[in-house]
Amino acid sequence: MRDGDTMHPLGLLRTAQASSQRCDSIRKPSMINKIAASVEAAVGPIADGATIMVGGFGTAGIPNELLEGLMRVLHDGSARNLVVVNNNAGNGETGLAALLKTGRVRKVVCSFPRQVDSQIFDALYRSGDIELELVPQGNLAERIRAAGAGIGAFFSPTAYGTELARNPDGSERETREINGRMHVLEHPIHADLALIRAERGDRWGNLTYRKAARNFGPVMAMAARRTVASVHEVVELGQLDPEMVVTPGIFVSQVVQVPRVQTQGGGFKA
Numbered sequence: 001m002r003d004g005d006t007m008h009p010l011g012l013l014r015t016a017q018a019s020s021q022r023c024d025s026i027r028k029p030s031m032i033n034k035i036a037a038s039v040e041a042a043v044g045p046i047a048d049g050a051t052i053m054v055g056g057f058g059t060a061g062i063p064n065e066l067l068e069g070l071m072r073v074l075h076d077g078s079a080r081n082l083v084v085v086n087n088n089a090g091n092g093e094t095g096l097a098a099l100l101k102t103g104r105v106r107k108v109v110c111s112f113p114r115q116v117d118s119q120i121f122d123a124l125y126r127s128g129d130i131e132l133e134l135v136p137q138g139n140l141a142e143r144i145r146a147a148g149a150g151i152g153a154f155f156s157p158t159a160y161g162t163e164l165a166r167n168p169d170g171s172e173r174e175t176r177e178i179n180g181r182m183h184v185l186e187h188p189i190h191a192d193l194a195l196i197r198a199e200r201g202d203r204w205g206n207l208t209y210r211k212a213a214r215n216f217g218p219v220m221a222m223a224a225r226r227t228v229a230s231v232h233e234v235v236e237l238g239q240l241d242p243e244m245v246v247t248p249g250i251f252v253s254q255v256v257q258v259p260r261v262q263t264q265g266g267g268f269k270a
Helices: 009-027 039-043 064-076 096-101 119-126 137-149 217-223
Strands: 051-054 082-085 105-110 131-134 154-156 175-178 181-186 191-197 224-231 254-257
Touching: 039 064, 039 224, 039 254, 064 096, 064 191, 064 224, 064 254, 082 096, 096 105, 096 119, 137 154, 137 181, 137 217, 191 217, 217 224
Parallel strands: 051 082, 051 191, 082 105, 105 131, 191 224, 224 254
Antiparallel strands: 154 181, 175 181
């Protein structure tokens, strides 16, 4: 507008309204709500060959409801050749063991594959229908954490001098002497999807855990492109003490509320 020019009052009003609307759009971001309507909606879809991390240590913190939903999603789709990363290779006939029984898992990466009730994995492994990558438990946790932290690789002394210091083809993996001790090069483990179990969560995806059920959940959430967490309680924003939040919502894609099932020692249903 040149000096001496004037604008009609109606034009000034429209300009002011447009400016106000632009400011409102900046001040009012879209509401974040990661609470999923169903387990299947949260978990799916699954791509062929996907790597899936599953939280849990023994029977503590296993996201059974998410695993059941995953199997329903797989039943309706064609995804196969999955790689599953977990501390063990399943218990009994449910949860992870049931997933292995579907025949859609090509490989298991774990630290403790065999136990008294690992009959599903045992049978598949003995028949050559599933691959196993055995990783010492500390290395497993650190390889997952390294993926979330953006670490390219790291050296660990744990596997040196054992068969675990070899590649699948039998060749020796890279080693290095550090402070007078030999180390083996370990690479991070990334995942397409992580299924974890938490205690409480809010619509932003912030999570807290209950005691030993925490285990691999936090590092798996960081290492996956997409993370789905089951929780027993959904709370309002601000109800979780920020100092108690273990997994910030930035690492969580979807939250699903599931009923609490009373268990006895060892994780068996009461």
